[in-house]
Amino acid sequence: MPVIVRTPTLVDAAGAAMAHHRILTETIGDQVPEHFWEKHSEEALLEYWHQQILQTKGRKIAFASRGRQVVGMAYVTPSPSNDHQLGPAPRALDIAFFGIIRQFYSRDLAQRLLDYVLDPDTPAQAWVLRSDQVKRRFLRVNGFTLDGLSLIDEDSGETISRMTR
Known part of the structure; x- marks a missing residue:
């Protein structure tokens, strides 16, 4: 069965929460504190994806x-005015989000998702887990480079690094 990339509807929120x-x-497993999973339960993520689907103004979203x-899901938003309390x-x-369930990951699918939400060569940024080498490699192929800024994510306690193009 083929995987299609499309604009989601509200009925997709439950599937997005599970995904x-x-x-x-799959990405961080048990490396994070227990309170992380309270904020990222399927119920909390269902509400999160309802909001993302409803608030598509000024951004692109794809499932x-x-x-x-x-x-898999991806969406691009205007960058925050105070990026991780580091200024503009x-x-x-x-x-803001880019992820694919491991069993369904392919470079082709990742590319289709990215191209749906972001035109090629458009300047953008992404915060990526230091441990997520697959996503880092994929973004590098698409012109993103580490800009030298890394920090500890408050929720997960994991190191994230900013990539820009």
């Missing part, structure tokens, strides 16, 4: 689905 939880589990199963962001656009 998001699974992506987090990858196989049949009725959401297997270096790029006007921020890849």
